[in-house]
Amino acid sequence: MNLIHLQGKTAYVVGLGRSGIATIRALRNAQVKVFAWDDASSSRANVNDCDVNIIPPEELDYSLIDFLVISPGIPNLYPFPHPAARKARKEGIPLICDVDLFAQGIMQKQADHQPRVIGITGTNGKSTVTAMITHVLNKLGYKAYAGGNIGIAVFNLPDALPNQFYVLELSSYQLELIETPFLSASLLINISEDHIDRHGGFEGYVKAKERIFRLTRSGGKGIIGLDDSNTSELFKKYHNMLTGFSATKPMDDKVHVLNGYLINPTTQETLNLEKSSLLHGAHNHQNIAACYTVLSKLIDLSMDDFGRALADFSGLPHRQQVVVKKNGINFINDSKATSLEAAAKSLENYKNIYWIMGGKPKTDWANISIVAPYFDHIAKAYAFGESGKQYQHLLSKDIPIDSYETLEEATNAAFLDANRDQDESVVLLAPACASFDQFKDFEERGNKFIEHIKKLVDE
Numbered sequence: 001m002n003l004i005h006l007q008g009k010t011a012y013v014v015g016l017g018r019s020g021i022a023t024i025r026a027l028r029n030a031q032v033k034v035f036a037w038d039d040a041s042s043s044r045a046n047v048n049d050c051d052v053n054i055i056p057p058e059e060l061d062y063s064l065i066d067f068l069v070i071s072p073g074i075p076n077l078y079p080f081p082h083p084a085a086r087k088a089r090k091e092g093i094p095l096i097c098d099v100d101l102f103a104q105g106i107m108q109k110q111a112d113h114q115p116r117v118i119g120i121t122g123t124n125g126k127s128t129v130t131a132m133i134t135h136v137l138n139k140l141g142y143k144a145y146a147g148g149n150i151g152i153a154v155f156n157l158p159d160a161l162p163n164q165f166y167v168l169e170l171s172s173y174q175l176e177l178i179e180t181p182f183l184s185a186s187l188l189i190n191i192s193e194d195h196i197d198r199h200g201g202f203e204g205y206v207k208a209k210e211r212i213f214r215l216t217r218s219g220g221k222g223i224i225g226l227d228d229s230n231t232s233e234l235f236k237k238y239h240n241m242l243t244g245f246s247a248t249k250p251m252d253d254k255v256h257v258l259n260g261y262l263i264n265p266t267t268q269e270t271l272n273l274e275k276s277s278l279l280h281g282a283h284n285h286q287n288i289a290a291c292y293t294v295l296s297k298l299i300d301l302s303m304d305d306f307g308r309a310l311a312d313f314s315g316l317p318h319r320q321q322v323v324v325k326k327n328g329i330n331f332i333n334d335s336k337a338t339s340l341e342a343a344a345k346s347l348e349n350y351k352n353i354y355w356i357m358g359g360k361p362k363t364d365w366a367n368i369s370i371v372a373p374y375f376d377h378i379a380k381a382y383a384f385g386e387s388g389k390q391y392q393h394l395l396s397k398d399i400p401i402d403s404y405e406t407l408e409e410a411t412n413a414a415f416l417d418a419n420r421d422q423d424e425s426v427v428l429l430a431p432a433c434a435s436f437d438q439f440k441d442f443e444e445r446g447n448k449f450i451e452h453i454k455k456l457v458d459e
């Protein structure tokens with residue numbers, strides 16, 4: 001992204017993680033002078049090759065700088081402002097995040113040279129919807145790049161051509177630091193309580209989320225889910241400016257999901273989600289309805305084409321990711337489910353589950369009441385690792401369960417039992433525990449599971 005309009009300016013970049021480092025490189029390419037800071041000395045070492053001046057906020061003369069770029073993870077107001085942000089406010093220096101600079105870079109191009117940008121926020125599902133929209137666009141022959149909160153700093157994205165798309169996941173932290181309207185479509189999927197401490201309360205959090213609609217560029221579209229009271233209030237407030245959708249209620253004039261069908265009442269097209277999507281559960285219906293509504297506002301899209309493009313979207317890696325579906329068995333990798341709370345969300349979604357769980361126990365490890373409502377979804381459990389025996393002891397009065405030393409042994413046993421089952425079933429890795437007893441992280445654990453499953457299925 002070319003930031004040449006900033007040539008000759010001076011920036012102060014605070015936070016030298018993924019977003020800070022990528023920002024510095026973009027600013028230096030545009031010959032912007034950069035002062036930088038990070039409270040961690042290890043992160044300060046990240047900029048050794050970047051030609052910047054490292055200086056803490058209390059020592060920097062702010063009259064030298066034109067703007068402060070602060071990383072989204074650094075509190076700028078609540079629960080207490082970082083000293084760099086406090087000083088910027090006091091001295092009237094603009095406070096922005098990397099996404100705003102990126103937005104400026106797009107908007108300073110001539111209109112017919114600008115790629116389209118889709119902005120996605122919400123409390124739940126925003127990473128999945130970002131990945132899903134990107135997947136569907138690419139399947140349909142467009143070129144789309146996913147970035148932002150999903151883990152790829154915007155300045156690490158390739159340059160997009162005018163007929164291409166950026167699909168950006170935007171967190172509340174980022175939204176409160178973006179000023180430039182640059183979105184061709186702005187999507188707010190849902191709102192429930194989260195990150196309250198960073199926004200001075202729930203109201204502040206809702207305000208940050210709502211900002212996405214202020215970032216819609218002229219002629220752009222605003223889209224909002226109507227499945228919770230918070231977003232429904234916002235829909236009323238913005239009246240005719242937004243397009244709504246729902247995954248829970250039938251609506252005469254809006255995209256919705258009813259009895260497992262995605263329905264567009266305007267075109268009268270429908271899509272059987274059971275058949276067309278690998279992803280299950282009410283929350284995924286919401287994600288799919290969001291994805292379809294956004295894309296139907298931006299491109300010429302028949303429901304059939306949408307269904308075909310969606311069909312092999314297997315979800316985000318390690319988050320209820322469909323590994324493979326074979327012989328009536330759905331193999332799901334939810335290695336990211338590192339607590340009982342997270343595992344419960346997986347168990348809720350499937351029936352006849354051969355549940356692989358265990359690892360390094362978390363603080364909630366013994367609070368079985370969290371998963372108890374889903375005991376009748378479980379055919380058998382396979383507990384492994386450090387907590388294997390503990391879980392066998394704890395759960396054996398409620399569900400059939402055996403314990404194993406390793407993930408591989410547990411997976412082999414679950415695979416054999418599911419294969420003997422005449423009914424459709426699910427082999428689910430939702431460990432409810434941390435991975436560190438046997439793996440580097442949850443990603444390594446999930447990858448090992450995928451490896452075992454692929455080997456077993458191919459044999």
Ligand code: UMA
Pocket residue numbers: 014015016017018019020037038039040043071072073074075082147148149150151152153154171172173
């Ligand atoms: N730091 C300070 N002082 C502080 C706090 C932090 O100097 O008081 C420094 C740290 O030492 C570190 C740097 O700030 O070097 C980290 O900044 P950061 O937390 O913003 O991390 P980045 O690596 O730049 O990652 C950010 C997003 N992080 C957060 O919002 C917390 C990433 O979202 C995002 O993927 C990335 O930019 C690229 O756009 C992660 C996230 O956890 C996934 N997001 C939250 C969430 O999803 O719940 C909002």
